[in-house]
Amino acid sequence: MPPRRSPVSRRDRPAKPPLSRDGVVAVALRILRAEGLDKVTMRRLAAELDTGPSSLYVYLRNMAEVHGAVLDALLADLPMPSGSDDPKADLVDLLSAYTALLYEHPSLARSVLALWPSGPNYLRLIDTTLGLLVALGVPPRPAAWGVDALLQYATSTAAEQGTRDENDSDWDGLTEAIARASNPFIARHRDELFSGTPDEKLRWTFTALINGIAGTETP
Template sequence: MPSAAIPAPPWRAPKKTPAARQPLSAEAVLSTALRLVDKDGLDALSMRRVAQELGTGAASLYAYFANKDELLEQLLDRVVGEAPLPRADAPDWQAEVKRSCFASRNVFCAHRDIAKVARANIPTGPNSLRYTEALLAVLRGAGIPDHICAWAMDQMSMVIIADAIETAIHVELGRRTEADAAPYLNQVRDYLASLPADEFPNLVAIAPAMIEGSGDERFAFALDVMLDGLARYARPAGGAA
């Protein structure tokens, strides 16, 4: 009668439990990729890493995505889809645009540095198109000329992406909260205040103001400046050009 299983020698490294193979689909790939970005950031993402998480080979992913760039493009669109669409029937178009920009920025900030994918790219995925269409409806509904609407979309996107990327960098540097950032900002304030006043009178004078305001307050200020400018072009629907 055979004896019980012979145990392995104690000096041998224990075998790793193989990753459970998940049903492969485009949705599974995107979900896994986003989870990896949330955990380790965009630079750590690779087709090989995603495949390992799914218990398959990198070649299997190319049945769904031609390359990493295509994966990133669809990943960005998935994140955009988390933001609520602007409402064209909102009673205050400026408040609605501001609310929408804050929501978009918060969605990007919730996913580490995924906003980097949007740099120098015009998102054209289905969620991005729906969001753009909805925001354009708000702007055009305010009577803003078409070419100003187009430029405004571009500039607001840049402000949102830049703010989200800066937030991600602060997080990477350990400044996850306003309190975390305070020691660094106070150093900057004190340094500016210590500059030779005869050479840098303005920097010395406003050194405290240079670091005032939370991230939300500064983002709101940027939006207010843009919206105040856009309001110059707004006219009642059906009004004269």
């Protein structure tokens, strides 16, 4: 008969690190960067943290809140303007950097379109964007409305680009259709439809939006 094993007290096991909101977000961010947003689930987070999924809802109420917190963690590294003499260029740089950050995580960009992020780093982005518009001489109300338009365009552009990357055949079909089209203005200017680099187009669009915000009165 084999010798009876002595019971082992649970107190002899290494203590698990205490759970925290920052700890959960850090794990979610690590999974996002390594495997993508679809792998960031409450069950996966719980497994990584050696706890049960229900324990995580104390810190983050649902996956939408997880996504918002992950976005805010990413925004901690977003470079802010240093305060040059050209607030328009600073604003275009800021919005381009925000879009580029989301380009790396298009699934997160799609999720953010349906969220109302409220973390401190997102608030910093709103505040900086608003301040640069005001520095351009835009009155407070159109400047405030313009913040929403600019950030929404940046987010939707990143989400759309990710979708295009996943559906190259659809994009190829469009380019082939334009190349064969006999529509008068397409036929006359088809080369211009494909001109410019993605970065040039992005910066031009932000500049055009900013000019429109500055020159359009609110009701």
